[in-house]
Amino acid sequence: MVEETVVEKTWRGMLEGHPMARRGDPEVIEAAYAEPRLRVLFPFPSHGALSFHRNTRFPWSGDLPFIASGLQSYTVYGPRYLGVLGEVLTPQEAAALVVAHLPRDCGPAFDGPWPPPEISAG
Template sequence: MALGARARARGHYGGEKLFTLAAAAHGQPRIRALHPFPTHGTPKFLRSGPPIDGRDDTDLPYALCSGPPYKMRSIRGGALGQGATPEEAAALMVAHPPAGL
């Protein structure tokens, strides 16, 4: 079963859109090292998967409440831009990497 179909079957809030954005981000080598973390309809990314190791992830980009359009933000950097497609949103993430990524 595809990730989006699994999300729909489980009733996740914004599930298919969240997984679509995570899949597009995975297509970008610089973002592939991050772990997608959907929370309250907002796809975020973490530096480590569960168990979370306590590193500060507030500099990582996230999509504001799914989309489309995908409004990309960073807690520290504010608005990064808007992508009409998941691929455009992932490109925005690559264009605004935090230090060390």
């Protein structure tokens, strides 16, 4: 049996509503998980937003777009709130918009703090 990665465990816990998992908008979490490029990133729901990281422990990469849930729409922001990439009506559209703005070299997330070992060693 293959052991789950930290990323896989985190997604599963959120999708299944595990009591120890972070809470977020279930529709956004499901829509993001349905996107293969987002599923390999570390998800982090907080304050009405779902962010994605290239690593699994603080400090986070913080360089990827994320989804903020509104009352009747979803806003996709650039990294660190540096601009709005779009406002859409469904979580599926929001997840697709995040994917469209991911860097080409993005994913899968590595286990550990940011920056990656090869950058911090240099």
